[in-house]
Each structure stands twice: as structure tokens, then as C-alpha cells.
Amino acid sequence: MLDLIARPFRQRLAAFVAVRPVRVDLPHGLVSFSFDDVAASAARQGASILDRFGMSATFYVSGAREGTQCDGRAQHTAADIAALLATGHEIGCHTWAHAETPRLDDAARAADHARNGEWLRERTGNAADSFAWPYGRIGPAAKRFYGERFASCRGVQPGLNVGRIDLAHLRAVGIERRNFDAARIGRWIEAARRRRGWLILFGHEVETDPSPWGCTPEALTEVATLVRDSGLEVVTVREGVKRVKARRWWPTTPGDTLVRAAPPHTGISA
Ligand SMILES: [Zn+2]
Numbered sequence: 001m002l003d004l005i006a007r008p009f010r011q012r013l014a015a016f017v018a019v020r021p022v023r024v025d026l027p028h029g030l031v032s033f034s035f036d037d038v039a040a041s042a043a044r045q046g047a048s049i050l051d052r053f054g055m056s057a058t059f060y061v062s063g064a065r066e067g068t069q070c071d072g073r074a075q076h077t078a079a080d081i082a083a084l085l086a087t088g089h090e091i092g093c094h095t096w097a098h099a100e101t102p103r104l105d106d107a108a109r110a111a112d113h114a115r116n117g118e119w120l121r122e123r124t125g126n127a128a129d130s131f132a133w134p135y136g137r138i139g140p141a142a143k144r145f146y147g148e149r150f151a152s153c154r155g156v157q158p159g160l161n162v163g164r165i166d167l168a169h170l171r172a173v174g175i176e177r178r179n180f181d182a183a184r185i186g187r188w189i190e191a192a193r194r195r196r197g198w199l200i201l202f203g204h205e206v207e208t209d210p211s212p213w214g215c216t217p218e219a220l221t222e223v224a225t226l227v228r229d230s231g232l233e234v235v236t237v238r239e240g241v242k243r244v245k246a247r248r249w250w251p252t253t254p255g256d257t258l259v260r261a262a263p264p265h266t267g268i269s270a
Contacts, residue, residue: 007137010102014138015157019147020167024244029192029232032200032240033057033224034154034172036094036132037065039073039205043080045217046206051087053224058237059084060094060132060154063119073205081123090236092130093120093150101146102139109145130154130237132202133169143168152241154200160188162197167241175203175223178212182222189230198240199232 033050035042038059050057065075081091095101096116101109120128129151133142136156146153147168159171173188185201192199201223205214227234235243 007102010139011137014102014140014143015169017140017143018164018166018168019143020152021164022167022244023164024162024196024198026196026198026243029194029196029230030198030240030243031189031192031227031230031232031234032198032237033234034060034092034132034200034202034237035206036060036134036202036204037062037070037098038076038080038094039070039207039214040076040080041073041205041207041214042203043076043084046203046220047084047087047089049206049217049220050089050224053228053234055224055227055234056088056090056236058090058092058130060092060130061120062094062096062098062134063116064097066119071211073207073211078123085124090130090238091120091124091128092132092237093117093128094132095134098134100135100137101133101142102137104142106141106145109142113145113149129241138169152237154202154237156202160191160195160197160199161240161244162192162195165244167244170200170237172200172202174213175201175215175219176213177210177215177219180215180219182219182226185223186226189226189232193230193232198244200237200240 035046038061067077068075093116096112099112117127131146131150132154152167152170154170154172157171158173161171188199203215206217206220
């Protein structure tokens with residue numbers, strides 16, 4: 001009961017306190033596609049749709065799900081990870097066990113992190129740069145833990161990454177059956193173009209009969225078409241972070257070097 005009360009407070013507090021603040025000052029808007037967990041259909045159908053548009057996405061993978069069924073849906077295999085890498089997509093981290101990270105202590109977070117790190121290095125040869133919060137749940141201690149270990153952490157709070165943002169809690173807009181509306185996503189894309197912001201889209205499985213959190217191949221194709229027609233550049237999340245950091249005007253973490261000294265851009269209007 002205490003946790004039921006504490007959770008929304010913890011979520012709001014963590015969302016309010018920036019761990020990795022940075023100001024977005026891009027020459028033009030950016031769009032990223034991402035998929036969480038990752039279902040086999042996202043790694044196959046989803047990736048092949050984006051490949052046809054020449055777009056690369058970020059796949060946030062939970063290693064424990066490899067080769068399993070989750071809610072009756074086949075999850076990615078080792079071959080899927082290899083194929084995604086070979087076609088230029090990014091593999092990110094979504095914890096090993098798809099853990100609700102604010103409920104873990106630092107020792108449990110470290111154990112899960114080490115296990116997924118080992119698995120990722122086996123599959124990709126590298127540690128991941130990008131992290132996505134399982135269930136979108138964040139907390140102050142968890143945010144510090146993952147914020148220190150990844151270049152970015154993406155949540156599920158809808159929004160455009162523009163102005164002052166927190167790399168430890170990037171905003172993202174879902175491509176989800178439960179509320180899919182191409183016109184609404186089109187408005188987010190237009191806002192990214194107009195405000196020179198970074199729009200991150202996220203999804204789960206890509207199937208003809210998806211769960212409320214997944215989408216159909218037609219819906220993903222429709223969104224990719226809108227993005228292509230907008231003329232906005234599509235980048236992986238890892239690349240998006242590089243673009244943002246290369247243009248920042250103050251150092252964000254100790255040890256970071258100041259790349260560009262200039263006053264903040266103030267001409268962005270809603
Ligand atoms: Zn997830």
C-alpha cells in the first residue's frame with residue numbers, strides 16, 4: 001500500500017529533478033524510431049519496413065527475453081540481433097530482466113546491469129550507449145544509477161525533446177494500437193520541424209493483430225511515410241545524443257569538455 005502511494009510521488013520527483021541536463025540547440029529537427037523489449041516481429045517486420053525507407057532505429061533489448069515467448073508473442077533471437085546490427089540499426093539496453101528499476105536497490109541494479117552488459121557484449125561486441133526505462137518507470141536513485149552509465153535513458157512520457165532536456169529521461173511518443181492516430185503523430189513531426197526539436201518515437205511488436213502497445217505494419221508504414229515526407233533527418237538515439245551534445249553550450253557532467261560556447265538559443269517558439 002505504501003508503495004502504491006510512493007510510486008507516483010517517486011515518478012514525479014524523478015521527472016522533476018534533471019540528472020543530465022542539456023539544452024537542445026539543433027540546426028534542424030530530428031526523428032528517431034525505437035522499439036522496446038524486443039519482439040521478433042519488431043526486429044523483422046518493423047526493421048524491414050524502416051529499411052525500405054532507409055531509416056535506422058534503436059532496439060532496446062532485454063537479454064532475458066531472447067528466444068522466449070512473452071504474452072504469447074515470440075521474442076527476438078540472437079540471429080535477429082545480428083541482422084539488426086548488419087543493417088545499421090542500434091542495439092540499446094532495456095535491463096536484463098525487464099526490471100521495474102525504481103523497486104530495486106543499487107546492488108540489484110548493478111547485478112542486472114552486469115548480466116545484460118555481458119550478454120550485449122557477446123551479441124554486439126560492445127556495451128550499449130542507450131537505455132530505455134522498462135514500463136517507463138523512473139525514480140531518483142534509479143535515474144542516478146542509469147544516468148551515469150548510459151549516454152541517454154528514454155522514457156515513455158510524451159513530448160518533444162527541445163529546450164532544456166534531461167538525457168536521463170528523454171521524452172518519447174508511442175506508436176501504439178490503443179491510441180494510434182496518424183494525424184496526432186503528424187502534429188508531433190510538424191512540431192519537431194518547426195521548433196528544431198528531437199522527436200523520439202517508440203513501439204513494441206509490429207504485427208497484424210498487435211497488443212494495445214504494439215502497432216500494425218500499416219501503422220508503422222504510415223508513420224514512416226509522414227516522417228519521410230516531412231524531410232526531417234532520421235537518426236538512431238545514439239546519433240541523436242551526439243548531435244545534441246555537439247551543439248550544447250555548457251558542460252553537462254564533470255569531465256565533459258565544453259564543445260561550443262554560445263548563449264542559449266531563445267528563438268524557439270511553441
Ligand atoms: Zn519494455
